[in-house]
Amino acid sequence: MVDSLRAAVVGTGLIGGSILLRLRERGVDVAGWDPDAATRAEGRARGIDFPDALADAVRDRDVVFLCGPLSSLPETLRTVGGLTGPDCVLTDVGSTKGGIAAYAAGHGLTGRFVPGHPMAGTERAGLTAASPALFDGAAWVLCxxxxxxxxxxxxxxxxxxxxGARIVPLDPDAHDAAAALASHLPHLLAGTLAATVAEADLRDAALGLAAGSFRDGTRVVGTPAARTVDMLLNNRDQLLAQLDRVRGLLDRYAAALRGGDAAALADLQQRARGLRLALLDRELPAAAPRTFPRALPPGAEPDDAAADGELAYLLSLGAAGGYLTGCEVTDATVTYAAHLPRGC
Amino acid sequence: MVDSLRAAVVGTGLIGGSILLRLRERGVDVAGWDPDAATRAEGRARGIDFPDALADAVRDRDVVFLCGPLSSLPETLRTVGGLTGPDCVLTDVGSTKGGIAAYAAGHGLTGRFVPGHPMAGTERAGLTAASPALFDGAAWVLCxxxxxxxxxxxxxxxxxxxxGARIVPLDPDAHDAAAALASHLPHLLAGTLAATVAEADLRDAALGLAAGSFRDGTRVVGTPAARTVDMLLNNRDQLLAQLDRVRGLLDRYAAALRGGDAAALADLQQRARGLRLALLDRELPAAAPRTFPRALPPGAEPDDAAADGELAYLLSLGAAGGYLTGCEVTDATVTYAAHLPRGC
Structure with a gap:
């Protein structure tokens, strides 16, 4: 399938650029487009098809990846939706999914648009920082x-x-809640740590002592501020809810410290450490493959019962922490290979 | 000097073991001791002098490094102080300095004991995890x-x-305040992040999406819980004060999110990012060397005026974020090579 596929990437910064470079490396016919003329010129200098007009980049493509700043994605979706035909699959890479899924529904694009979010990145920016290996083995959410x-x-x-992605199928709201925990909260806490030191009387002495714990704890603060702000604001309801829970935990740490309660502190640290070990040791066992009828021949109405069974399977898999490592489509069926946490 | 030095390391886990291995690698005659018999056996199996009796390990040594669990260090100091003569220099590696400095004063050991804290570590533990390169170029606080x-x-x-350490001379209280910011707060916030996810309904889905920001933000949580609890409790007053400031910053993030105030969020992120860039770009320029009279011939009373000038220089250097890269001692003088932040 890959050999004959024609793809485009719109917005070729760190994420879009990395997607484009990997598609190209794997022999996919791929065009790039970016609103920045210098980026297009850089792309062409690297021998990549980078037309000046967006319409030329996305015309007759089978799949278009919508990238670029999070806040720009709804408008990009609407524009590219209008420039491409009904058979072109659209997906995005934004770090929140509820807003753009609702936007797609409001613009009649739900059937063509699959909200996405590859879970990888660096604090750097731009096509020059892009790497075809950025998503090797990464979790990639699709809704x-x-x-x-x-x-x-x-x-x-x-x-x-x-x-080589691990596909995590999630409902947009479940994605936004999980991403608040897994990504947006870490960004906010890293910012809080760095800002606390930035405003401290002992700022310079603290910088002089900063070692591994401080370096790791502030690494993502290097991300361009506008990108982080965009992400935090776009998921603010979920993030505020998690922030309340963080403040509750800080209250527990403070109470244990104030009371000299080593047992309570040890309990908190053990909980935290258990989670860390679960993260490091996260090789999920393979689950039994699941096959569903592919009840959607071209032009037919969706078979709601069959689609619901497949959809329910996919959404519960992702919500349980599982992921897909394979999807085999025949004329009559679709079969998924999946991994799931033990006991699910 | 190093060639003729005889040193001992008491408590040979990750930190003490790394000190011991580096001393040995550089040709220093060094003995180890650990309360754990299996660790002593492991040391001997590696060809290191590891007597079973503490007295045998520290007898006739010029310098003894006191390592091991933070809470055990005062007792270790008292014991080793009693087993060694007045010319033996004692230092420790504990992550807080106020308590042990006061303890040393209370036991008449201030003149022999130099509180220390090398700013490096990993989340692993034990002599098997020790590495002679752990402190390469690290900041090393001495009081x-x-x-x-x-x-x-x-x-x-x-x-x-x-x-190859950068010596940071600090008053014990200034150390504890700066270390609360640079190390203890990062540990506490990493624990908070991991515990928040551990207790979340979406724990497994969040683990499934966890990528760089979550991994880096929780790395130090892998530290054995007892070690972290010991450290947090030993610096609780400073840590509680910094925790109040963290909560103030979280309130500002929450207010900005609630109000959709992108400018306020951008201001917070820019402050945080500025601190991060200052950390990464922290190559301090060399300051002019400083020479002081070495007014303490063996047996003489300290020359208070001269000592105060040298002491004041050292403590203000560390408080300003600077460090020493050289110390040359002659019969009559001592000369320091130092680096200082611009403008200090």
């Missing part, structure tokens, strides 16, 4: 819908084949 | 006193020669 199941399958096959 | 200036100089020469 399937009943109307867009066939497009979900197309993308799952592509992302597994080309990126 | 000089008027009565112990000569011992401070001896240690400074040794640590620069053997470890």
């Amino acid at each position: 399937p819908t009943a109307a867009g199941l066939d497009r979900f399958r197309t993308l799952a096959v592509l992302l597994v084949d080309v990126f | 000089p006193t008027a009565a112990g200036l000569d011992r401070f100089r001896t240690l400074a020469v040794l640590l620069v020669d053997v470890f």
